[in-house]
Amino acid sequence: MKTTILRRAALAGVALSALLATAACGGDDTGGMTHGTGSSSAAGASPSAGATFNDADVMFAQMMIPHHQQAVTMADLAPTRASDTELKDLAARIKAAQDPEITTMKGWLTAWGKPTDLPSDHSMPGMTSGMPGMMSEQQMKNLAAANGAAFDKMFAELMIAHHNGAIDMAKAEQADGSNPEAKALAARIASDQATEVQTLRKILDRL
Structure with missing residues (x-):
């Protein structure tokens, strides 16, 4: 039992x-x-939420967002105004590349607890005030009013200046930034847009 x-x-x-x-x-x-x-x-x-960043990283993103937005606005004009097929294709590639980059940079700023809008008193290390390569309101109106070969020539000239400004900003970020992802994006922008400048110059030469 x-x-x-x-x-x-x-x-x-x-x-x-x-x-x-x-x-x-x-x-x-x-x-x-x-x-x-x-x-x-x-x-x-927020892919960069845990990463380190400094003031140069923040300023790079805050400046490059409106810079990219203007390039996208310019590219949006090409399908209905441009006559050159190669220029139309390049404009489409510019939009396809820069739209996602805008989203990425806004995500960084949100993760870092920083405003996505550019402060009115902005400045960037190694640069004078203002954003290099940005078109004036009048230049944008002139571009929107152009058509055909006149649009092609104006677009190429303005986008070369715009890209060169972005390259300067990207180089400043590479020199002064600390966030690995921001510096990597800056390196890609500098490389890709330098290649696009060469293409735009070739288009200009034959227009």
Whole structure:
């Protein structure tokens, strides 16, 4: 009798231990999935949230956003106003490259707790006030009013100046910034837009 009671108690203890272990495993799985989803979502929303940054990184993003936005506005005019096929294709590539970069830089600034709008008293290390290569309001109106070969020539000339300004800003970020992702983007902008300037100059030569 005593042996039977002890055996039943032992079996009950084993069953209870197994039940507790199963519950614990289930809790870990659920918690792990929730944590993983949260981590993945946070990483996607703010890829540079945990990275270091300095004032040059912030100013680079704040300045390059409106600079890119103006280039996209210029590129948006090409499909209905340009006559040169190569220039139309280049304008489409400019828009396709710079639209996502605008989104990326806005994400950085949000993650860093900085405004996405450029402060009125902006300046950048190594530069005079203002953004290099930006078109005036009158220049943008003139471009929007042009068509055909006149548009092609004006677009190429203005975009060369615009790109050269972006290259200067990118080089300043490479020299003075500290955020690895911002410096990598600056390097890509400098390289890609230098190539596009060469293409625009070739287009100008044959117009």
